[in-house]
Amino acid sequence: MSVDKTIRHVKALATGIKYLVSSKRMTLMYPDEIEEFPDGYRGMIKYNWDTCIKCGLCAMVCPADAMKMYISKEESEEGKKPVRRPGINYARCVFCGFCVAICPTNSLKFTKVHDVVYNTLEEQVYPPEKFREGVPKPQYKKKPKKMRAILDEERGLRYEPVE
Amino acid sequence: MSLEERELEVLIGPQHPASGHMRMIAKIDGDIVVELRPNIGYVHRSVEKLAEAKKFLQIIPLVERPSLADTTANNLAYVMALEKLLGLEAPPRAQYLRTLLAEINRIHSHLYGLGIHGVMIGSSTAYMWCFGDREPFIELAQELTGARLSYSYIIPGGVRRELPSRFTEKVEKALRYMENRMKDYFNLYLNNPVTRARLEGVGVLSKEDAIRLGVAGPNLRASGVPYDVRKVEPYAAYPDIDFDIITEKVGDAFARVMVRVKEIQESIRIIRQVLKKMPEGPILHEKYIKAISPKMREYMKETGEVKFPGIFANLRIPAGEAISRVEGGRGEVIFHIISDGKMSPYRMRMVTPSFRNVILFEHLNRGVRVADIPAIYGSLDYFPPEADR
Numbered sequence: 001m002s003v004d005k006t007i008r009h010v011k012a013l014a015t016g017i018k019y020l021v022s023s024k025r026m027t028l029m030y031p032d033e034i035e036e037f038p039d040g041y042r043g044m045i046k047y048n049w050d051t052c053i054k055c056g057l058c059a060m061v062c063p064a065d066a067m068k069m070y071i072s073k074e075e076s077e078e079g080k081k082p083v084r085r086p087g088i089n090y091a092r093c094v095f096c097g098f099c100v101a102i103c104p105t106n107s108l109k110f111t112k113v114h115d116v117v118y119n120t121l122e123e124q125v126y127p128p129e130k131f132r133e134g135v136p137k138p139q140y141k142k143k144p145k146k147m148r149a150i151l152d153e154e155r156g157l158r159y160e161p162v163e
Numbered sequence: 164m165s166l167e168e169r170e171l172e173v174l175i176g177p178q179h180p181a182s183g184h185m186r187m188i189a190k191i192d193g194d195i196v197v198e199l200r201p202n203i204g205y206v207h208r209s210v211e212k213l214a215e216a217k218k219f220l221q222i223i224p225l226v227e228r229p230s231l232a233d234t235t236a237n238n239l240a241y242v243m244a245l246e247k248l249l250g251l252e253a254p255p256r257a258q259y260l261r262t263l264l265a266e267i268n269r270i271h272s273h274l275y276g277l278g279i280h281g282v283m284i285g286s287s288t289a290y291m292w293c294f295g296d297r298e299p300f301i302e303l304a305q306e307l308t309g310a311r312l313s314y315s316y317i318i319p320g321g322v323r324r325e326l327p328s329r330f331t332e333k334v335e336k337a338l339r340y341m342e343n344r345m346k347d348y349f350n351l352y353l354n355n356p357v358t359r360a361r362l363e364g365v366g367v368l369s370k371e372d373a374i375r376l377g378v379a380g381p382n383l384r385a386s387g388v389p390y391d392v393r394k395v396e397p398y399a400a401y402p403d404i405d406f407d408i409i410t411e412k413v414g415d416a417f418a419r420v421m422v423r424v425k426e427i428q429e430s431i432r433i434i435r436q437v438l439k440k441m442p443e444g445p446i447l448h449e450k451y452i453k454a455i456s457p458k459m460r461e462y463m464k465e466t467g468e469v470k471f472p473g474i475f476a477n478l479r480i481p482a483g484e485a486i487s488r489v490e491g492g493r494g495e496v497i498f499h500i501i502s503d504g505k506m507s508p509y510r511m512r513m514v515t516p517s518f519r520n521v522i523l524f525e526h527l528n529r530g531v532r533v534a535d536i537p538a539i540y541g542s543l544d545y546f547p548p549e550a551d552r
Contacts, residue, residue: 005356015351016288026295040324040468042309060476063221096224096315101323102471104456110309149302151336156299156344 380494
C-alpha cells in the first residue's frame with residue numbers, strides 16, 4: 001500500500017473518530033418533540049365563514065380538485081336559492097396554497113397544523129359546516145415539547161425549545 | 164460452454180432498486196455484465212396528457228411532482244414558457260428570488276444524489292451525512308416558500324413570497340456550515356481509498372459519446388463538455404452573476420460525483436452574489452398587481468405574501484408556441500407548450516434530464532463487473548419518476 005493511500009485511510013478513520021467523540025446531531029425526537037414552523041408555513045387551512053363572499057375562485061384554481069363548492073343547506077333554504085360555499089377534501093389536497101393566495105377577502109388562511117391522523121377516508125372531507133369549525137387539534141399521548149429549528153454555523157441545524 | 168449457455172439473466176428491480184421504481188435486465192457471464200437494459204415506465208404518471216386537461220396555473224404543482232428532489236427547475240422552466248407566450252417578464256427582484264431558490268434547490272438536490280450514491284456503494288455514513296445536510300437547505304426553502312419540497316413558488320409574472328426577515332443571515336450560516344463540512348466529506352468519503360477504488364475508472368463516458376448520446380447535466384460536464392444552460396442561454400438573474408461551468412476531464416463515476424460536489428461549492432458562490440445584488444422593487448408584474456384589489460395590495464405590502472389576481476383562476480394564454488430551457492440539478496429541463504388560446508394547453512412536452520440520461524445504463528454497463536452496476540447507477544443521479552413523468 002502506498003504512503004498516500006495510508007494517509008488517506010488514517011484521515012478517514014480520524015474523521016470518523018472525531019464525529020464519534022464530538023457528534024453534531026440534528027435529530028428531532030418526534031413525537032416527543034415537535035417542530036414549531038416558521039410563519040407562512042403551508043399547513044391545513046382554516047375558513048372564515050363570515051367574511052367569505054362565496055366567489056368560488058378557490059375551487060376554480062385548486063389543482064387537485066380538493067376544494068369544491070358545496071350547497072350550504074340552511075342558507076339555501078332561507079334564501080330559497082342555492083348558496084354555495086367552499087369545502088375541502090384533505091385526501092386530495094397538495095398544500096400548494098393557491099386557494100389561500102387567490103381568496104379576495106382572506107377568508108382562507110394557513111395554520112401550522114399538518115400532523116393529523118384519520119381513521120377513514122370520509123373523515124378527511126370537510127364540507128363547509130365542518131370546514132368553518134377550524135382545523136383539528138393534533139392528538140399526542142404525551143404533551144410534546146415545541147422546538148424551533150435554528151440554523152447554526154457549527155451544526156447546520158439546531159433545535160431550541162420554544163417558550 | 165458457449166457464451167449462450169453460460170449467460171444468466173438477472174432482473175434488478177422493479178421494486179425500488181435504488182432511487183425509484185425501475186427494472187434493469189442484466190445479462191451476466193460470471194461476474195461480467197454482458198448487457199444491461201433499463202426497463203422504464205413503472206412510475207409513468209402521464210403528466211403531459213394530464214396537463215391538457217388542467218388549467219395553466221394548475222399545472223404548476225403538477226410539473227413539480229415527477230422530480231420531487233428538484234422541483235424548482237421544472238417550476239421555473241414551465242413558468243418561463245408561459246411568460247414567453249404571455250409576452251411579459253418578471254421584475255428584477257423576482258428574477259433574483261427565483262435564482263436564489265433554484266440554487267438552494269440545486270444544493271439539496273445534489274446532496275440527495277450524492278447520498279443515494281453513497282449508500283449504493285456501501286457507505287451509509289455518506290448517505291446519512293448528505294441527507295442530514297440537506298435539512299438546513301430544505302429548512303431555508305421552507306422558510307422562503309412555506310413547503311419543504313413542492314414549493315410552487317414561481318408563478319407567471321413573479322414569485323409568491325418576499326424574503327423573510329433576517330433571511331440573508333440564516334442563509335450565510337447554512338452556507339458557512341456547508342463549506343466547513345465539505346472538508347470532512349473529502350476526508351471521510353471522497354478521498355477515502357475505498358470510495359476511490361469503487362469509483363475511479365468505472366463507467367468511463369468519453370467526450371464524443373457523451374455528445375453523441377445527448378447526455379445532459381453534470382453527467383455531460385463530467386466528460387469534459389462545458390455545457391450549461393445557465394451560460395448558454397442565460398435566464399432569471401444568471402446574466403448578472405459571475406460563476407464558472409464545472410467540468411471534469413475523465414468522465415468516470417468519480418468525475419460525475421466530483422462535478423456535483425464542486426457545483427455545490429459554485430452554488431454557494433452564486434447564492435452569496437444573489438443576496439448581495441438583490442435589487443429592491445416589486446416581486447410581481449405590475450399588470451397583475453393592478454388586477455388585485457386595493458385592500459389586498461395593502462395586505463401584500465404588509466406581509467410580503469403575494470395574492471393572486473382573480474384572472475389567475477382561468478388564466479388564458481395567447482395562442483402560440485414557446486420553448487424554455489432551464490439547468491436543473493440533474494441537467495437540462497425543457498418545456499414546450501403549444502397553446503390554442505384556451506384555458507389549457509393544447510399540448511405540453513416536458514423533457515427531463517433523467518430521461519436523456521437513461522441511455523447511459525446500457526452504454527456504460529457493458530463489460531463491467533456486477534458490483535459496478537450500483538456504482539454507475541448512483542453516479543448518474545438517475546431518478547425514475549423524473550424520466551417516466
